[in-house]
Amino acid sequence: EIVMTQSPATLSVSPGERATLSCRASQSVSSNLAWYQQKPGQAPRLLIYAASTRATGVPASFSGSGSGTEFTLTITSLQSEDFAVYYCQQYKNWPPSWTFGQGTKVEVK
């Protein structure tokens, strides 16, 4: 199983500032990585796939980068609606055994 490790567990950021979230894979997943945003009481929402491609309707303030084992989600100029938990997910395996990171909570500083 590919283990996904996210850091930090909690990130305290002031509105308007930049947030940088990390995701590390236990083995290379190439660019087969997605990012999701989850707000309390809601289902996750796809933000990024293929490591750096924004999903439909996702603002340009969200960007993803990385390949292999190291990935980053950057949120520039945090808005109130961006405070949430973010998960990474790898989908390299075939047949699939897709795995998620444990999440990073972005909270108001």
Next chain:
Amino acid sequence: QLQESGPGLVKPSETLSLTCTVSGGSISRSYWSWIRQPPGKGLEWIGYIYYSGGTNYNPSLESRVTISIDKSKNHFSLKMSSVTAADTAVYYCALGDGSYFDYWGQGTLVTVSS
């Protein structure tokens, strides 16, 4: 849209059964998955069914899980046997292309308790 339905309370050792109804589109395409999230914890992929009927499950759950599809009713289902308190979670159904998950249901909480 995806909508989960099923009992919110299941007794230990019994079988959990959930259905995901697909509306606004055909189920005869792509991969349909179940994903769960224990309270306050992260996400775990349970398995998928392809519209043609092929399945694949998380190895850690494979012995207890069955996913099926009913194209005439535009829904797919999850059965998980021999549940314990560790199976208490919000269960989501989701649509993907065999990689990431584009669309999710709102989720349904299933509690395992006597």
